[in-house]
Amino acid sequence: MxxxxxxxxxxxxxxxxxxxxxxxxxxxxxxxxxxxxxxxxxxxxxxxxxxxxxxxxxxxxxxxxxxxxxxxxxxxxAGYAPAYTESGLDDPELALVRQAVRQLLTSHEPYPAAVVDRGWNLLDANASLGVLTDRVAPELLVPPVNVLRVTLHPDGMAPFVLNLGEWRAHLLGRLRRQVAQTADPVLVALLDELRAYPCDQPVPEVEVPGPGDIIVPLRLLHDGVELTFFSTVATFGTPLDVTLAELVIESFFPADTATADRLRELHGRAVG
Missing domain, CATH: 1.10.260.40 (lambda repressor-like DNA-binding domains)
Known part of the structure; x- marks a missing residue:
């Protein structure tokens, strides 16, 4: 327990x-x-x-x-036994789930995708995630890897995120909503930790779109080239297992043609 x-x-x-x-x-x-x-x-x-x-x-x-x-x-x-199982991701019962998740990750190449648990700990990812993390300090990539910490830590992705204030506000907003939904003290502690990280850009209180904006992009400087992404989040629709209910698959897509071309080029080098 x-x-x-x-x-x-x-x-x-x-x-x-x-x-x-x-x-x-x-x-x-x-x-x-x-x-x-x-x-x-x-x-x-x-x-x-x-x-x-x-x-x-x-x-x-x-x-x-x-x-x-x-x-x-x-x-x-109330004095009753739990009703919902909490399987390990490696348990035989979740074999088909693992297969489906792995298929989603692989098919998303050459674009980055990752699977996280409720605490934002990295459970699996495709090879293209390295585009986002290849300049992160090694100590932040020692398991369990927390993707929010990796993103916002000054030794993580933060120095390379060109719109750090905007992206930070987006991530903290998601985490605040999750805290409100779950009341999980571990997430409360994570939120407090992330808020304490330095940020040299204004952090908007409310996500208000600028002219022509329809999403909050992630703008990342990679080897002197700006890459721009938007992301989608997928969850399982009818989970009856705690582990399955808490799995989140986040997939990043290129927000412009130049980023798509660059990702295909990098992927080609890696597999070639």
């Missing part, structure tokens, strides 16, 4: 449910209606006067959009 789960188990399930409801800004009445229970029963559950059934905990967790990992913690706090 993780330290997080052990700490959660010491707190009453009603208190945790109320905390999640407050975090989602949902009233008791609205939650009771959506979960098809009485407001009085929900109040009794939150105050500890009534012990919820296992199905009730799962139902409330679903309507509160609690992540699978935290739903297991709610069940533990």
């Amino acid at each position: 993780t330290q997080n789960a052990a700490l959660t188990r010491q707190r009453p399930v009603g208190e945790l449910l109320r905390e999640w409801r407050d975090r989602r800004r949902i009233s008791q009445l609205d939650l009771a209606i959506s979960a098809d229970i009485s407001t009085r029963h929900l109040s009794f559950v939150e105050t500890g006067r009534s012990r919820p059934s296992r199905d009730m905990v799962l139902r409330l967790g679903e309507h509160l959009e609690v992540p699978l990992r935290e739903r297991n913690q709610l069940l533990l706090a």
Whole structure:
């Protein structure tokens, strides 16, 4: 059992449910209606006067959009066994998943792509990711490699990111939303760490597009050549396993023809 789960188990399930409801800004009445229970029963559950059934905990967790990992913690706090497995990525049960992920990464060549877990730790990547990381300090690439740390650390990619303030704001915004969604103290600590990194450019509070902008690009100086990327994020649509639910595949695409040509050239050299 993780330290997080052990700490959660010491707190009453009603208190945790109320905390999640407050975090989602949902009233008791609205939650009771959506979960098809009485407001009085929900109040009794939150105050500890009534012990919820296992199905009730799962139902409330679903309507509160609690992540699978935290739903297991709610069940533990209520005295029940976890409902959702947490497989290792190398487990036989995830063999087809690994195959699908590897196919996605390989087929995305010559453009960079990576797979990360909930904590932004690198789990897998294609060979083209080296275009982004080949000037990162070696100590930052010792596993477990945290991709946000690698990107924003002054010994990482940061000195080569031409729009560091803009890209930093984009990444910190994503992490803040993730913290709000999960309430994970590990992510809170990561956010505090990243905020403390120096940045010699203005960091916008709100991502407002400039003339003609439709995305926040990553503009990277690579061997004296500016490469410009946009990225897409893919997740699994109907996960019932904690590990699978937390996998994220981020794929980078060239945002202009010059970048596409340069990436094909670099890929050709590597495989040739």
